[in-house]
Amino acid sequence: MNRVELTDFLRRARARLAPSDVGLPAGARRRTPGLRREEVAQLAGMSVDYYTRLEQSRGPRPSRQMLTALARALRLTKDEHDHLFHLTGREPPRREATGTHVRPGLLLVLDRLHDTPAIVVTDCGEVLAQNGLSRALSGDVLARPPRERNMIRRFFLDPAAQELFPPEDRPARAREHVAGLRAVASARPTDPEPAGLVAELRSASAEFAHLWSKHEVAVRRATTKRFRHPEIGVLELDCEVLVNSDHNQQLVIHTARPGTESYERLQLLRVVGLQDLTPRSS
Known part of the structure; x- marks a missing residue:
């Protein structure tokens, strides 16, 4: 692990970003450029302490999950993402198999969505990025362990989801979850990721196994969903799906129609809900 180079790289990557680049308010006047x-x-x-120690060349060797999270936070390019892994002595992930590097174009749009919940997910349901209103909803x-970030797995294996x-x-x-996963699995028959998720859920969830036997298939598209929030109540939101050029990552945007009760509740969520980020479902 090259601690000196890692420190310099992290500091420079942080300094080149403005709060507006990542969807954060500018706040008070800053003495130095870049993010804090x-x-x-x-x-x-x-934690702030963990990141500070990394920048001061005294932190532990970051895990692969932590490096991926840092690459997203610092909006690194593909080459910079791999460089970050190399500086810590780790082999970069194979993107064609994992799809964990969020496309810059999707992040650019996500960072500018301040008034509506939005997430970036893989076609297999892995949540890669969220904006603040999505976390509030x-x-x-991303604060959960890696295995709990797949919204299809959690839906069938965690009753609270x-x-x-x-x-x-x-x-x-x-x-919808089962039909969408079948479409992915059939489109990528040699990819172990969707096949492994299907095998796991068929074994662990009777509900999933029953629905899988029906052989329904449907690609994720625009729809309307209702969400329950413990303080705000039920919100009926239109769901739009933007797909990247490789069709393996999706920007999912939820909007409320102006003039509706859900629209008013979404505005209330912007005011009070951002303080409640207790992990729930996605």
């Missing part, structure tokens, strides 16, 4: 350490730590889902997914939706809507959400 606490802002990088917040974006990466780590459904919890901070379905609490995000009204009970009468949950069967439809379950069918």
Whole structure:
């Protein structure tokens, strides 16, 4: 692990970003350009002390998950992402298999969505990035352990995950998850990621196995969903899906129609909900 080079790289990457580049308010006047350490730590889902020690050449060797989170927080390019891994003595992940490097174009759009919940997910349901209003609506997914960041896995294996939706809507959400995963698995028959997720869920969830046997297939597209928030209530939101050029990452945007009760509740969530980031579902 090259601590000296890592320190220099992190500092320079942080200094070149303005708060507006990552969807944060500018705040008070800054003495030096770039993001503050606490802002990088917040974006990466780590403690300020941990990140500070990394920049001061005295931190532990970061895990692969932590490096991926740092690369997203600092908006690194593909080459910079790999360089970060090399500086810590780790082999960069194979993107064609993992798809964990968020496309810069999707992040650019995500950072500018301040008034509506939005997330970036893989076609297999892995949450890669969220904006603040998404965390307020459904919890901070990236703060969870890596295995708990897949919204399809959590929906079927964690009973608390379905609490995000009204009970009468949950069967439809379950069918959508299964049909979408079947479309991905059939499109990528040699990819172990969707195949492994299907095998795991068929074994662990009777509900998933039953729905899988129906052989329904549907690509994720625009729809309307209802979400339950413990303080705000039920919000009916239109769901738009923007797909990147490789069709393996999606920017999912939820909007409320002006003049509706859900629109008013979404505005209230902007005011009070950002303080409640308790992990829930996605």
